[in-house]
Amino acid sequence: MSIKEIIKQFEPEQHNLLHILHALQDANPANYITGEALEETARHLGITKSSVYGVARYYTMFSLEPRGKYIIRVCASPVCELLRANEIIALLEEELKVKTGETTADGMFTLELSECLGQCQEAPSMMINDKVYNSLDRGRIREVLKSYRG
Ligand code: FES
Known part of the structure; x- marks a missing residue:
């Protein structure tokens, strides 16, 4: 269209x-x-x-620059921050080989930070497009990325 x-x-x-x-x-x-x-x-x-x-x-949900097919938004608000959001961001940067704000070389993922996702009870959290992922750790992140890479 x-x-x-x-x-x-x-x-x-x-x-x-x-x-x-x-x-x-x-x-x-x-x-x-x-x-x-x-x-x-x-x-x-x-x-x-x-x-x-x-x-x-x-509005941070809009972009005026090309981004990946999947937008990963990691919550960097206080509760997630207390529960090691920084480690989650570092893990994602390592797995995706990008810095926050960048898009992977294959154009598949863009890594961004987000305000509270309303998931504080199961923090740390992130969204990939419209889907929320909670209780993140290295294993969970690898599993989720694998499901998108198919
Ligand atoms: S502070 Fe991260 S989901 Fe609320």
Whole structure:
């Protein structure tokens, strides 16, 4: 589906902005919102491109740069931090051979940090796209990555 076709699924009302940005990002195999998509969205909603850009920049769930097929978000909020989130991040960096914020050479994973995922009772936690993984340790991380690498 083209950018225009995606956008036209939504009424040209400003309250649809976040829904449109989500749909555009989800439809892009590189998991980001392109400049063309921002422009078409602004045109459709009758607002400036800088307003759309501002919203896309504000929310950490959106990216304006190409990313991996799977976005790994590791919780770095206080409870997870107390339960060794730093070790989890280091393990993921080691397993994926990237630093936080980078994408693996095969374009499969992007590693990011996140605010609290609402899983504090089973911390440390991370999300891969929309799926949550709790009680992380080295074994669990290897098992989860293996399931994505197939
Ligand atoms: S602090 Fe990590 S899930 Fe809440």
